[in-house]
Amino acid sequence: MNEKVLATLEYNKIIEKLAHHASSEIGRRFAEDLKPSVRAEEVQLWLDETEEAAAVIRIKGNVPLDGIYDVRSHAKRAQIGGTLSGVELVRIASTIFASRQIRQFIEDVRSEGQVTLRILPEKTAVIPVLTDLEHKIKRTVDENGRVLDSASDELRHIRHGMRSAESRIRSKLESLTRGQNAQKMLSDAIVTIRNDRYVIPVKQEYRSHYGGIVHDQSSSGQTLFVEPASVVNVNNELRELTVKEQYEVEKILRELTMETAEHAPALFTMTKMLSEIDFIFTKGKFARSMNATKPIINEEGYIHYIQARHPLLPADEAVPSDIVIGKDYTAIVITGPNTGGKTVTLKTTGLSVLMAQSGLFIPAEDGSETAIFQSVFADIGDEQSIEQNLSTFSSHMVNISSILKEVTHESLVLFDELGSGTDPQEGSALAISILDDVIGRGARIIATTHYPELKAYGYNRNNVINASVEFDVETLSPTYRLLIGIPGRSNAFEISKRIGLNSAIIERARNMISADSHEVDNMIAALDASRRQAEKDAQDARDYLRDTEKLHRELQKEVIAYHEQKEKLEEKARAGAAEIIEKAKSEAEEVMRDLRALRLAGGANVKEHELIDARKRLEGAIPEQKEKKPAIEPAKRLWKPGDEVKVISFGQKGSIIEKAADDEWIVQMGIIKMKVAESDMQFIKSEKKKEPKPIATIRGKGHHVSPELDLRGERYEDALNRVEKYLDDALLAGYHQVSIIHGKGTGALMKGVRGYLTKHRMVKNIRFGEAGEGGLGVTVAELK
Template identity: 45%
Template sequence: MNQKILKTLEYQQIKKMLQEHVLTAFGQEKVAQLAPINDAELIQVMLNQTKDGVDIERLKGGIPLPQLENVRPHLKRIEIGAMLNGRELAQLGRVLRATSATVRFFEELAKSEMPLQALPELVDQLVTLPQLTERIRSSVADDGAVLDTASTKLRGLRSGLKQLEGQIRSRMDSYTHGSKAKYLSDPIVTIRNDRYVIPVKQEYRGQFGGVVHDQSASGQTLFMEPQAIMDLNNRLRQVQIEEQQEIERILAELSEAIMPERHQILANAELLGELDFVNAKAQLAKTLKATEPLINLENHVDLKQARHPLIAAEKIVANDITIGADYQAIVVTGPNTGGKTITLKTLGLLQIMAQSGLFIPAREESQVGVFSDIFADIGDEQSIEQNLSTFSAHMENIIQILDQIDDHSLVLLDELGAGTDPQEGAALAIAILDQIGIVGANVVASTHYPELKIYGYNRPQTINASMEFDVATLQPTYRLLIGVPGRSNAFDISTRLGLPESIVNQAKQLMTDDSQDLNNMITDLENQRKAAETEYQALRYEVTEATDLHQQLSTAYQQFFEDRETEMTKAKEKANQIVEKAEEKADKVITNLRQMQLNQGAQIKENQLIDAKTTLNELHQETALKKNKVLQRAKRQQTLKEGDEVLVTSYGQRGTLLRQIDAHNWEVQMGIIKMKIDSADIEKQKVVEDQRPQRQVTTVNSGGMRHIKAQLDLRGKRYEEAMGEVDQYIDAALLANYQQVTIVHGKGTGAIRQGVQEYLQGNRQVKKYEYAPSNAGGNGATIVTFK
């Protein structure tokens, strides 16, 4: 895509926003190399990667990557046989550790069954080198220092160095704190030329003997190595040399170990940079509140509520922009500062972002095309150096555009034909638009010329549009109106500003009939559009309501049949159980009769038969309540009315009936909570009168409600599961009359912590919430206080 359009539409500003989110050197390279492409399949792959990154950002806080330096020069040095220093090896070690951590992260994602489209294929290319990773980790610190654990010999040498340094300092202390301390300028021990020395006054140098290694600027102080510790210093220096030789040997071995793996390490670093780039794209999408654009291979662009990404969301008006399906050309008219230029730039920049694999600031389901190139003539390109006027500069630019466009191009022309005689400019504008139409490119052009309003009606595949202007406030609304040409508001504005009506009327009479008819036509169109829009909004609301109601009825209808089948199955099972028990008892009665008949011959007494018949009759289950006086009396006692004290059996909590909601549900006050309770869960309590004053006691049925702890632990749970538990726990804690509880959510990515606090903020029963003290979990736990 041509570089001029990228500059005109400020594409570099989008890349700067991306740069703020990358952590690795190779990620920086990916952002620097980012450019729009016209390969639809590759664009879709890039968008899929961005979507994966957005999903991971939303659920996991992003892919965990550290800051990584550019290791390409280090691997080049290894390739020519050079030895790396500790800092370079540490940077390579960070790449290897980041590779292992990233592979583990995506393995965990796979276990959680998060649906990812493109990134797993990318991560599968990472190759972990556990042995080399561990060897560098145990040998080199992050700052490049070689660790004692790098080798047994190095550990022994450093242990010997500490012992020698201790002996030397012990001997030196006899000089700084003994009888000879008076000969020193300061009672300290310092180092010169890697040897321990003491500051001796010039006149007392003979008191110590030994070697002078340095002197002060004034010459009054000599830094001397006393004769008595020269042997110790010599031994110390020898061990230091051996230590350095061992360090160089270790670094050389590590460099040699990296040599066969250099290509794989570089490939890993580049892949991590690409994942870092995906992270940055996800962060940018979050910042811009952007969504995934849908690719339309026929270049039908349908941007819904599109916003310019470089203008603050609270300052920009979102617009629907459509081109390519029903029309290939849009002619936008309207007043200056009405938003025409920003609309053109929004269309171009969002299309370029989409063809770069980025999400766009527009509503979901927005469609973009895949253009071979995008061209623009926007802004005043007057050139003093080239002695070009504004009109000449625009014409040169348009000539270049006409030479390069094809039927897969998008052309954006701002103030087409401006800067010359209006009649000539309008004629040129029409001819240019006709030529672009012949080629078949999509074009959006803004203009002030009224002739182009007629052009929008007369040409096929062309439509008028305008930027709305509110005459009442004398301000543009910045709304794009497709299908309605802009009209001159000069007369209306002049009248509202106080220009005498006689002057305005005279001006109207001076206008040609064609111009006046055109303005009247535009006014009628605007009125029709507003009426249609009002009717559309009302119809859309009614359709939405009807759709929701239909969905609810369908769900309820389905649920009814499912519940009916379930209850029928339960009833049949219960009936079968009753029949089985009845058969067992009947069999026992029959068996007893047979046994008596065998024992007593054919003579069975009448009372025995009556007893057996009575036993069989008892198997019949009474179903009519009106025949059961005991149940009838219990039902009368259970009659509920407002103000009754009741027990809610499902919660084991006493309460008071406030009002009957419907035939099966009551509103019950339980402590500070009002709840809708089914009548089947309510038991009326007897009121016992007592002359003594009684305290109101809240009774909790341990059988109906399990004991609620004052702390909820959410660590290790998934986000949705944790939020469900928080909701249930807060209700239970309120029913248990807790004044304060603690929710332990851990630190982690912060997603659960943020979700908990957003829930607490919206709960009206919560008085306040704050992090726990540092000794009680800090920001890993939240203390909740109820009202």
């Protein structure tokens, strides 16, 4: 793609925004090197990558891509015999850890099944596993690159000696700083370091008091930094231990570098794959930030952008427009006054094409389409060159001349203010001639101009259509909406009238305009008025439909709420009646006990048959509980998905979707899905469809049982109930082996089924299905 076009359309600014979303430096460099492709297969692959990344980001929010470094130079230096520093080794370990994180993350997302992934799992599968090297580095070097004491026994011993020596030195020197004459002889009561030796600041005149070695002095010469004689030997010991420590650290780093060198090829591969993965997610983040969508790539050479926005303008400022070219017409001529937004339309089209061919989503609505152009050309803006002594017109002609040498039928050409900068009559004629030449080659072209002569151009050519950018005369400002099919108007007279210019002057000016121009302007004005009215009517219809749908949803909610409240009240009434019944029974029993007690005590002459009669009278006083009797059908119906039914409690018609439980089905009523009992359904008619071929079953002991049980889509508790019943039937049928199909899904159903089978007394052994039996989605149980 021509570099000048990329600069003209400000493609570099898109790349800057894209690179800002990279998580690592290598991902950023990958983004900065991105250029549009002209190969359809490559563009489609890039867009598919972005689609997968955008889907993962939408579900998970963020991606674990922190801690990635470009470790290829470190691995290369290790290969040629160099010794890596602790910091370089830490970066290698961090990158290995990041690779494990992203590999596990992608695997988890894929296994959850919320989004279909193909490209990302393929890339993570290529990443080498270097966990052992990562752990060895982390056991040897801390996060700041310092070799740990535990890296070797020798280093631990050396550092223990160093800490002991330092402690003794500090103890002696601090005793000197706290001495009786310290305030007099020392410039400051501190212990410091000079030339890797511990010293104290002594005033010049008391130098001989402490003896030892002078390592430095202040700028004034009044303070000497002295290593007292009492600590010289211990400082020497510390120095020797320091040298030994450096040697041991170098030895440890050298050994670890040699091991790293063995994995250098794997580190090269790891870095490459991580940079590509980071770049893919960079594209996904960029798409989310712009609220962009994936364009559909077509091979017919047309563009159809739905509500496309300029990618570099803020979302709340950019005015969306529909841009269509390449089917019914191959050229759009946008006419109208300056500052109306014509140039924005050109750049929106050109940038969107470049973005799509770079594998980036475009700021447009879903369903937008674009073609793959082998070349994009643009002549936009004032390119006047003082150094070359070229005028604006000459500069444009130089650029257009170079464009015309390369244009083919697979090109997109964008001309801004074509023919401007010279005599209007000659400029418009030249513009028409250039347009004819480009259109004749079959290229797609969008041109802007303010020449009125080009308004008629779109009506006289088969492959050309006029367009304009809408202007609001009431507010005297452009709305920046592209109107395809309607040429632009200058609106000079209307604007002048609204700002107060004398009407007589305006009328004289109108009379100077030809009758043809008046007719054209009146036609354009009528078209514009008709368009506005059509848009208003369409918006009113959409508003009415939206209000109707909202009312419908609210009524459905109220119906559901009514029936829920009705059920709650009925349940409450039943509970109250049951409580009254129990209370009455208790009182009746208490009365019977009292009467029997009186009879036994001789206090009352009550016979047993009288007690029985009294009990019957008490039971007759108990309020009867009226139970709701289910609707009784003449015979048990075999319900099936697709049956049309009437839900009795709602009085609504619906269609059976699937079975929910033994006596319950999921029924679709309008936009609502509900669980309905069979007793609450009234059959209307069945769905007409071809009868499936019967599944072969194994006959045994009078039972007809399939050797397989399919639980996919079942709820956990219902599935286990079905397994329990199925095993009983299979045992009665004399099966020695059965297959339980539970699918993979989240794994919960699979674990529950396998756990139940393991504990079942009649299950001898279980295993996952072979490749031809369903793999991990099937458990095969061997029965006793």
